[in-house]
Amino acid sequence: MIFFRTLFKTKGEAISFAVFVALIAIILPLALPIFRLNLVGKYLSYGFVAIGLVLLWGRCGILSLGQGVFFGLGGYCMAMFLKLEASDPVSTSIQTTPGIPDFMDWNQITQLPWFWEPFKSFTFASCAVFLLPGLIAFIIGWAMFRRRVGGVYFAIITQAIALILSLGIDGNQGFTGGRNGITDLKTLLGWDIRTTGAQYTLYFLCVFLLLASALLAKYIINTRFGRVLMAMRDREDRVRFSGYDVAMCRTFVFALAAMLSGLGGALFVLQVGFMSPSLVGIIPSIEMVIFTAVGGRLSVIGAILGCLIVNFGKTAFSEAYPDAWLYLMGGTFIAVVMFFPDGLAGILDKSGTLKAKLSTLGTGLMKKLKPAESAEKASAAVAEIPKTAEP
Amino acid sequence: MQGAAETLFFLSAPLSFCSARPSGALTLPHIQLSPPMESYSWEDLQNIFLMQGFAGISLFSVLLLMGLGLAVIFGQMGVINMAHGEFMALGAYTVYLCSTLTAEYAPSFGPYYFVVAIFIAFIVCALVGAAVEWLMIRRLYHRPLDTLLATWGLSLIMQQTFRSTFGAREVTPTLPEWLMGSYSPKEGLDIPINGMFVLGLAIAVSFALLLFMYKSSFGLRLRATVQNRKMSGAVGINTNSVDRLAFALGCGIAGIAGAAFTTIGSTGPDSGSRYIVDAFLVVVFGGAASLMGSLASAFGIAQAQSILEFFLEGTKGKVATLLVIVVALMIRPQGLFPSKVRAH
Amino acid sequence: MSDRNFVLEVEDLGVSFDGFKAVDGFNFYLNRNSVHVIIGPNGAGKTTVLDLICGKTRATSGSIRFKDRELRGTREYKIVRLGVGRKFQNPSIYENLTVLENLELSHPTGRGVFGCLFFRRTPEIMGKCLEIAEQIGLADKLDTEGGILSHGQKQWLEIGMLLMQNPEVIMLDEPVAGMSVRERQETSQLIRKISQNRSVIVIEHDMEFVKEIADRVTVMHMGKVISEGSMETVQNDPKVIEVYIGH
Structure with missing residues (x-):
């Protein structure tokens, strides 16, 4: 019960979460053909990044324009494993060097590079999916937050890192597959991931992990740690002089957001079947910030919905009016940032607060009519305080 | 800025290799650009450094002009203008438009x-910048x-x-004719005139900006x-109009950067965005x-990129430069010349 | 000089900002369980001294020993954890949290990342919050958001947040600035009370208030100590009179 309270502060929150679960786990799979559902799965894998951004940007006030880096790292870890599995000596027998990925062969590489070796192991690859992004984020975060780098500086430096990684992958075709990325992924431990059945399974795996991550984020937000994050955002010095290690807290959130992004990247690869530097660089990184901003930077569910809405909007709109799409995207983004900084979730919340205000007005009137009863209620409420304080 | 580099690549006979791909997907031809260092004579190396140095000077000038504009805005309002690259492109397109109109109506x-186009680019960008500040930034x-x-x-x-x-x-x-061609003080060394012109322009703008900042009442x-x-507001400075003018000034300088850019490269819709990260790093790394x-x-970023680009294949020179800067910024976040105002 | 009675010994402390010596050769000894007030004209370097002690500004010379432990070069949060608390000049509280949450967040249990994540509000913590709230006169405002408290109440809340950490040294930067006469009286009572089992450093301009609370007074001018002793000694020191009236 206590745990449930930590996750959902109000009944409304619990209900909206339940509606969201019903939407992505029941309604969409029943309503959409597998091709469309696969697309939803792809968008939901961006949702992992969005959850990380809610913690990092919404709650902690740190804007990273390099989340694509971690999404990409997670994705590449998974793609490298799948590519090695797809490049067994039999199916690559026409190559000069059979048994290595095709793009290496095209680039006259005759031996698997050392850093590819460990990705033959599924255990290693699936751990690396979130541990590698987490570790790199930890190092970057530790170096920067310890030196009090934040705000605009942090945004610019993370953006530069996104550029470096995407250029680096792009420029080393023999080792990374270059601009085309890693393609032609077929099986996972012998299980063909391209069949309809596998796509359903992977969709539900993605939904399950996404919901688990969302609950984890909601838990974090509602614990003391969540309050410390908000406090750090608004009154950094006070938090520091209350004995908290501000740099460590920020580094932790940054690393956690990176790990979630890496997981999202891996699920993207499993569902979509390829990974390329176009998902790593500046533009995808900032687009993920857009999804989060449109959905609501403070709300976990809002941010995931933001990913779905913007991407479906993009698919639908850019097919019909490719020229107007960038206008719409830029315009929406400016409007959201300027007028609705809390995004869709904020708009919905406001209408909720309005309702709540109306209803308190109603109960206030009732109290005036029945003063005796309300006094009774008040004393009951006072008596309840120590109870709620109990663990 | 690529001109000189390309001639030299040509001289050193690059081994180019196009991969034959069965999938038919689009690939970048993989180009082996760099023979080992030993294969260059001392004379060659000297010329390479000089020429890449001059190629770097064009890049330096554009980055400096971009950086100055950003620094004015960032210094004034603590705001980073992500559309700064597009203001540069706007300047470049303005020059293009002026060129077309001149060819059409006044060929002489x-x-x-x-x-004249440089001034027009400045004014157009400054006006658009002022409008953006009024509509959005403030x-x-x-x-x-x-x-x-x-x-x-x-953007x-x-x-x-x-x-x-x-x-x-x-x-x-x-x-114009006088911007074309190059000056060869000795054999094997060509100094492009457009590069010198752009350098002169960047230096002139820097001096004008310094004078403006330290001598004018604005x-x-x-x-x-x-x-x-707060204090400035209290003593009667209209800080809103100062903000607007500063933003307009920064955008105007981006317009000049765009004009400079047209002499060394061609302009596309996303030309600006290609320089934006470098320009940010110029500002942040500079302090x-x-x-x-x-x-x-x-200067450091442009020269490092330009010289490394010659010895490392493809984008590796740029990657190496950016990597060094990012690592340096992690160790020394205040940049090269930190401001010495007492922190609060 | 290392007397056991001193909880904090500051010797030859100095800091310069780009050549300007804001604090220079500053010596300061803090007795246990006493109130020590630092006074001085504007720009004398009083707030900078507090910044140096709590680690917000790095000293360029000298030493700061807290119970025989060097604080110079220690990170801020570690200094706080050792037992030195600091209140800022402008009330610095969490405006969108309630009084209770403000106090609870300052409780020293679970200040690490994982400590925060698995923090539970135990009866002891709740009891401590109520006790402190009582002490700072906000017991009936536990569920009020910090942002809507009066200026004086915000100041008290911040003092309460320091008390939650149970520090041995509390540093208060102008605690009664902007308070009404009544609020000042209550604050001076509060400071006397909390100094019964800890030492308090106060920066203040209001001489009446200083007289009420100070066990010892240090006068600063241009980054240096020009006089030290009881209130009477200091008040009659010709150097002090010159600084305050002379120019």
Whole structure:
């Protein structure tokens, strides 16, 4: 019960979460053909990044324009494993060097590079999916937050890192597959991931992990740690002089957001079947910030919905009016940032607060009519305080 | 800026290798550019360094002009303008437009139009900048991260506008004769004249900016606002109009950067976005809002990129330069020339 | 000089900002369980001294020993954890949290990342919050958001947040600035009470208030100590009179 309270502060929150679960786990799979559902799965894998951004940007006030880096790292870890599995000596027998990925062969590489070796192991690859992004984020975060780098500086430096990684992958075709990325992924431990059945399974795996991550984020937000994050955002010095290690807290959130992004990247690869530097660089990184901003930077569910809405909007709109799409995207983004900084979730919340205000007005009137009863209620409420304080 | 580099690549007979791909997907031909260092004679190396150095000077000039504009805005308002690259492109397109119009209506003016076009580019960008400040930036005051995101939205819109107006293909204004060609003090060494011109332009703008900041009354008001906004407001400085002018000035300088850019490359809708990260790093690495810092870091970044580009294949030179800067910034976040104001 | 009675010994402390010596050769000894007030004209370097002690500004010379432990070069949060608390000049509380949450967040249990994540509000913590709230006169405002408290109440809340950490040294930067006469009286009572089992450093301009609370007074001018002793000694020191009236 206590745990449930930590996750959902109000009944409304619990209900909206339940509606969201019903939407992505029941309604969409029943309503959409597998091709469309696969697309939803792809968008939901961006949702992992969005959850990380809610913690990092919404709650902690740190804007990273390099989340694509971690999404990409997670994705590449998974793609490298799948590519090695797809490049067994039999199916690559026409190559000069059979048994290595095709793009290496095209680039006259005759031996698997050392850093590819460990990705033959599924255990290693699936751990690396979130541990590698987490570790790199930890190092970057530790170096920067310890030196009090934040705000605009942090945004610019993370953006530069996104550029470096995407250029680096792009420029080393023999080792990374270059601009085309890693393609032609077929099986996972012998299980063909391209069949309809596998796509359903992977969709539900993605939904399950996404919901688990969302609950984890909601838990974090509602614990003391969540309050410390908000406090750090608004009154950094006070938090520091209350004995908290501000740099460590920020580094932790940054690393956690990176790990979630890496997981999202891996699920993207499993569902979509390829990974390329176009998902790593500046533009995808900032687009993920857009999804989060449109959905609501403070709300976990809002941010995931933001990913779905913007991407479906993009698919639908850019097919019909490719020229107007960038206008719409830029315009929406400016409007959201300027007028609705809390995004869709904020708009919905406001209408909720309005309702709540109306209803308190109603109960206030009732109290005036029945003063005796309300006094009774008040004393009951006072008596309840120590109870709620109990663990 | 690539001109000199390409000639030399040609001389050193690059081994190019196009991969035959069965999948039919688009691939970049893999180019082996760099023979080992030993294969160059000392004479060659000297010329390479000189020539890449001069090629770097063009890049340096553009980065410096971009960086100065950004630094003015960042120093004044603590705001990063993500659409700064698009303002540069706007300047470049303005020059292109001037060139087309001159060719159409006043061909005899051809040799001189470029100088006038630089001023027009400055004015156009400054006006658009002032409008953007009025419509957007001032409403986001105290929210620097949101300003960054909103200006990114603006950059999308500007890019699409360029694409709709001028097409997706890159355009080049007709440059006057006197800007073409190169000066060869000795054999094997060509110094492009456009590079020298752009360098002169960048230096002139830097000096003008310094004079403006330290000698004009507006510069005084601007510096006062940077140091103490509340107090400046209290002594009767209209900080809102100072902000607007500073933003317009920064965008105007980006316009000049665009004009400079047309002499060394062709302009496409996304030309600006290719330079934006470098320009940010120039400002941040130089130390916030320090003009000297911007100068030093623009020079360092441009030269490192230009010289490394020759010895490392493809984009590796750029990757190496950026990597060094990012690591340096992690160790020394205040940059080369930190501001010496007591921190609060 | 290392007397056991001193909880904090500051010797030859100095800091310069780009050549300007804001604090220079500053010596300061803090007795246990006493109130020590630092006074001085504007720009004398009083707030800078507090910044140096709590680690917000790095000293360029000298030493700061807290119970025989060097604080110079220690990170801020570690200094706080050792037992030195600091209140800022402008009330610095969490405006969108309630009084109770403000106090609870300052409780020293679970200040690490994982400590925060698995923090539970135990009866002891709740009891401590109520006790402190009582002490600072905000017991009936536990569920009020910090932002809507009066200026004086915000100041008290911040003092309460320091008390939650149970520090041995508390540093208060102008605690009664902007308070009404009544609020000042209550604050001076509060400071006397909390100094019964800890030492308090106060920066203040209001001489009446200083007289009420100070066990010892240090006068600063241009980054240096010009006089030290009881209130009477200091008040009659010709150097002090010159600084305050002379120019």
